[in-house]
Amino acid sequence: MAAVAGAVVLPGQGQAAVHSVSQGMALTLREGICVFYDLELAQIHVLQEEGQEKSSESKATEKPLDMLRMEIDRDNDAIAFENNIQQLSPSEEGEGKKLFSTVGEKKSQSCKASENLSELCNESKEREYATASEQTVVKNSKNLKFQACAPRQKKGEKEGFSCCFCSFTSARLSNLKRHLKTHSDEKRYLCHLCPKAFRTATLLHNHVNTHTGTKPYKCSDCDTAFVTRGELSRHRRYKHTLEKPFKCTICEYSSVEASKMRRHIRSHTGERPYPCDLCSYASKDAYKLKRHMLTHTGEKRYECCVCRARFTQSGTMKIHMLQKHGENVPKHQCPHCSTLISRKSDLGVHLRNLHSYMEEAIKCSACEAVFHERYAFLQHRKTHRGGKGFKCAQCSYTCNQKNMRKHAENCGLGRTETAAPRKRSKEKNKIRENPKRVKSEVTLKSFQDEK
DNA sequence: TGTGAGAGCGCCCTCTGCTGGAATACC
DNA sequence: AGGTATTCCAGCAGAGGGCGCTCTCACA
Known part of the structure; x- marks a missing residue:
């Protein structure tokens, strides 16, 4: 559902309206005008209390622009009107807090969409608040006839001639006539290469x-x-x-x-x-x-030309190519330790896990030293491997980590919390050598089989 | 009336960083 | 041997750059 904010003329009341397009649909206003006439026939009451209040404000500013907002469902070619009545006068535009500015900004009196953020926010809010029951959907709007209203001059306006479809004003009638063509369907210049x-x-x-x-x-x-x-x-x-x-x-x-x-x-x-x-x-x-x-x-439109692995995003494939098939791939050195990590994002993980400050400190069970950084703690633990850093909780005996396990069993404490490192056999290391590569080959084979 | 300038929307791309599962290393 | 920690990896979303195309409006 693509929402388009717009405004239409209120026939019978002779009020002009500002149109505000947010989704680049040039036909919006025209369609909106057409649809409004049908809406009137359909006895749709759009002027609620809020709108009437706005109308009274409009009189004060002499820019009465009752707006009827609409939503256009591009897929279903349907237009839905909201009950929300909003007006936008130039003075109000100025009052809204702008969240961005332009260098040499100039006010346009055209009927272009406002760049005012508050309006953008209003649009989104209104879309959010609008419910199905509040909306009336009119189908086949394109079949409705376009009805133009005659140009008229507003009292007390320097420009002289105002468009009754939008806020456009001009001092010259010729300009207005020309402008009115923007509200018509007339397109005389046909492309000989396509239907446009x-x-x-x-x-x-x-x-x-x-x-x-x-x-x-x-x-x-x-x-x-x-x-x-x-x-x-x-x-x-x-x-x-x-x-x-x-x-x-x-x-x-x-x-x-x-x-x-x-x-x-x-x-x-x-x-x-x-x-x-x-x-x-x-x-x-x-x-x-x-x-x-x-x-x-589940579409994966990017394929690795080397291993035929597929990816959803080009960036993911690019990293894959670099890490798996690239030569002399640069690694990321941790600034705090000697660790080399292949991906920058994983370096961030490494830094968070090992080098970030921890409010809750880690206490060494061997010497009661306190650490606020995990990496420092791990380095410290290594110092206990060779020396007499471990103290028995049962007696005053001190020794290194390996002997403490044996002593603890004798003391009736069972196994100590940390076990001595085991050396992996060379044969085992051979088996484990590059298991990922073996697996990726299997994956590739199954992938090819699938194909 | 034609033209230039600028606005507007859409599309696609890259770079970046977080996340969580798998693989691996460490204890 | 098994548990845990760390690194690898793909998936995914946030943010922004750049360009294609069309439109409107002011001006000559």
């Missing part, structure tokens, strides 16, 4: 370039080429100028694109708008959900 159509020749031209592979915009620094100038511009910010206009106000993160900042903000808010249908997992972005779904399907 576009509103302008430039859009079509760019699109055709994606078919032909024509990339007229070349980067002067690295010879990479792009279809549009915008792509080149962004590429330069990523690779060469390193300009990152979007700054997080909570941490040091900054990004080239606003969408990356929105994604980053979710790591602060904890918002997870992409739930898994099969388990309780929910993701912060679409790709992670897609990746997660592989755990349900």
Whole structure:
């Protein structure tokens, strides 16, 4: 279920509405408008007490924008309206606490989605609170006819002409007329290579370039080429100028694109708008959900070209290749001891287990020395192997660990808590030599048999 | 009316680190 | 011999970079 926030005109009341799209569905507003007319016929009452309160506030700001939020189920081609009535005026946008800012930020009067975090949060909350009973689903919305309303001028507004479908305003009627085309289905420019159509020749031209592979915009620094100038511009910010206009106000993160900042903000808010249908997992972005779904399907799309072992993620296979089939693989040296560990992540485990400070100290049973680090304790224990570090609990006899076991039995204490190390026979070592390799060969054989 | 600039969404990728079972070493 | 600790390893998710493509709007 992909949720799309939007707003529709309330016919009869002549109120404009802001539309806010969060999922990149260009048809949302238009469809929303169409659907609303049907909703009215279906006698759906959307103005609740909360909405009326908002309306009164709207009068005060002279920007009455009663919003009807809707959810669009892309899979079922259905639109559901929530009972939640929300308004968003420019003044309110300013009041909401912004969790990120842009360098040279400018206010847009367009009907684009707001980048205000509070709005993002509201969206997620409303999605969360909306229940099936509160929603009315209208099927086959695409079959409904689009009805345009005439442009009108609002009183006391400098811009002069306002769009009745969104918050767009302009001083020139021609601009408004042109803008109104964005709410229509008219796409005169057809691609001769695929069924797509576009509103302008430039859009079509760019699109055709994606078919032909024509990339007229070349980067002067690295010879990479792009279809549009915008792509080149962004590429330069990523690779060469390193300009990152979007700054997080909570941490040091900054990004080239606003969408990356929105994604980053979710790591602060904890918002997870992409739930898994099969388990309780929910993701912060679409790709992670897609990746997660592989755990349900069991698909392992990455195969080791050497041993044919398969992996779910490319990174896992890469590490496998390096560790199993790589030559002169560098090991990670523990900074506190001489241990060499093949994986960096396991070095972290090693550090946590052996070198971290422990509130609850370990006491040596042989000499009552106290240690707050496990590794130091283990090293200390070794010092008792040769010397007389072990004291009998029954009498005052002291000796080394090996002899203490014998003495303890004589003293009636039974076996001591630690046993002397046993030496493995050479033959046994031979058998144990590289058992993993033998097993992996067996695994490979069974894998090939399966195939 | 055409075009450029920028915004927005989507997709895929890499890097990173945690987790838990298996293998191995140690006692 | 058997228990325990440590290391190896694959699975998996978090976070972010980079780019493809399309759209809207301002401007010439």
